[in-house]
Amino acid sequence: xxxNDTIRLIAKTLQNMEKWMDEADAHAKAKSFDVDVLAxxxxxxxxxxxVRQVQSACDQAKYAAAYLAGKQPPxxxxxxxxxxxxRQRIQKCLAFLETVQxxxxxxxxxxxxxxxxxxxxxxxxxxxxxxxxxPNFFFHATTAYAILRHNGVGxxxxxxxxxxxxxxx
Amino acid sequence: xxxNDTIRLIAKTLQNMEKWMDEADAHAKAKSFDVDVLAxxxxxxxxxxxVRQVQSACDQAKYAAAYLAGKQPPxxxxxxxxxxxxRQRIQKCLAFLETVQxxxxxxxxxxxxxxxxxxxxxxxxxxxxxxxxxPNFFFHATTAYAILRHNGVGxxxxxxxxxxxxxxx
Numbered sequence: 001x002x003x004n005d006t007i008r009l010i011a012k013t014l015q016n017m018e019k020w021m022d023e024a025d026a027h028a029k030a031k032s033f034d035v036d037v038l039a040x041x042x043x044x045x046x047x048x049x050x051v052r053q054v055q056s057a058c059d060q061a062k063y064a065a066a067y068l069a070g071k072q073p074p075x076x077x078x079x080x081x082x083x084x085x086x087r088q089r090i091q092k093c094l095a096f097l098e099t100v101q102x103x104x105x106x107x108x109x110x111x112x113x114x115x116x117x118x119x120x121x122x123x124x125x126x127x128x129x130x131x132x133x134x135p136n137f138f139f140h141a142t143t144a145y146a147i148l149r150h151n152g153v154g155x156x157x158x159x160x161x162x163x164x165x166x167x168x169x
Numbered sequence: 170x171x172x173n174d175t176i177r178l179i180a181k182t183l184q185n186m187e188k189w190m191d192e193a194d195a196h197a198k199a200k201s202f203d204v205d206v207l208a209x210x211x212x213x214x215x216x217x218x219x220v221r222q223v224q225s226a227c228d229q230a231k232y233a234a235a236y237l238a239g240k241q242p243p244x245x246x247x248x249x250x251x252x253x254x255x256r257q258r259i260q261k262c263l264a265f266l267e268t269v270q271x272x273x274x275x276x277x278x279x280x281x282x283x284x285x286x287x288x289x290x291x292x293x294x295x296x297x298x299x300x301x302x303x304p305n306f307f308f309h310a311t312t313a314y315a316i317l318r319h320n321g322v323g324x325x326x327x328x329x330x331x332x333x334x335x336x337x338x
Contacts, residue, residue: 002295009299043212043319121335126171130178131333138307139314139329146315150212160308164300166290 003068003109004102006129010061011097013141014090016162017054020148020155021083027153036082041147048140050147052078054086057140058093064133065097067113068125069104172237172278173271175298179230180266182310183259185331186223189317189324190252196322205251210316217309219316221247223255226309227262233302234266236282237294238273 028035042049048056055078066073074096080086108129114122115132123132142160149155197204211218217225224247235242243265249255277298283291284301292301314329 005295005299009304013304043315044321047315047318118335121337123333123335126174127334130174131330134303135178135182135307135330136326138304139311139326142308142311143315145308146212146216146312149216150319152213157305157308161300161304164292165296166287166292168290 002102003105003125003129006134007061007065007068007097007100007105010064010133010137011094012162013137014057014061014094014097016160017057017141017144018087018090019159019162020145020153021087023155023159024148024153025083027151031152038148038151038153039080039082039086041151043143043147043150048143050144051080051086053140053144053147055080055089057137057144058089060133060137060140062093062096063115064129064137065100067115067128068108068111069100070111071100071104171271172274172294172298175303176230176234176237176266176269176274179233179302179306180263181331182306183226183230183263183266185329186226186310186313187256187259188328188331189314189322190256192324192328193317193322194252196320200321207317207320207322208249208251208255210320212312212316212319217312219313220249220255222309222313222316224249224258226306226313227258229302229306229309231262231265232284233298233306234269236284236297237277237280238269239280240269240273 024038025035028038039051040049058076062073062076065071076089076092080089109124109126111125112122113125113128114120145155145160193207194204197207208220209218227245231242231245234240245258245261249258278293278295280294281291282294282297283289311329314324318324
């Protein structure tokens with residue numbers, strides 16, 4: 001299970017997220033409400049809104065790719081308010097993930113990752129991916145999905161998982 | 170990022186889940202309601218309840234470990250109704266994960282994994298872990314967490330992530 005494959009899994013899930021937003025658009029249209037009402041929806045008053053869940057998923061993706069490749073993460077300010085703006089945020093994130101190639105990730109497992117919030121401590125690249133990036137990315141993606149489901153958007157598990165590289169026979 | 174480390178990450182998250190249930194117990198006691206009311210709570214009428222989210226997280230963990238190690242997954246019937254029974258289910262799952270050792274996972278990346286629901290198709294072990302086990306496991310864990318948060322249980326992100334193997338200096 002290599003680092004490049006993991007970054008591509010994360011990119012696939014961000015693309016799935018855009019499809020959940022398509023379903024939210026269709027639901028809002030069918031029920032005659034403004035889809036951007038859902039941008040501020042949340043599951044608990046002290047949990048992040050949909051906007052911030054999507055921003056956070058993008059950030060987890062961006063930092064994982066940047067830290068593991070030893071690249072500078074691009075700045076993506078959290079200014080989005082609407083579904084249209086969130087789609088642009090996802091596209092910016094995907095464009096950055098595209099710039100991180102398999103060769104950039106060679107040796108990533110032993111790279112020292114020292115994000116500011118660790119206060120001077122560091123993690124091996126492998127441990128950053130496993131204990132920080134993967135659980136956090138899927139936390140924010142799943143919570144974004146759950147906010148839409150809770151508000152009646154018609155999504156099923158396969159919309160969450162997306163395509164699977166299965167082989168016949 | 171090896172397969173054994175990934176199984177241990179999943180085990181850690183199941184242990185975190187038991188701590189979320191401790192917080193739910195404390196919340197229920199403080200509010201004078203039966204915690205098992207939360208066992209049937211769900212975020213949408215056509216989404217799984219808390220019980221089934223925990224059962225599903227355990228199943229994703231169990232199948233990932235069994236398939237990647239080429240072992241027979243143990244049968245854990247979905248009979249749980251209460252928090253006490255769910256704790257036993259998590260313990261049974263953790264006990265099975267303990268039996269899967271690093272040496273059992275040697276070569277797991279290329280092992281053919283053909284779960285019944287793929288209808289005769291198969292995935293490389295690596296692809297099963299990345300495209301099925303990890304996203305599904307964290308989906309069910311996060312949704313279980315979200316159901317508790319939605320019902321007022323006092324949980325924060327560090328309760329979700331748990332311990333991180335960071336190094337000083």
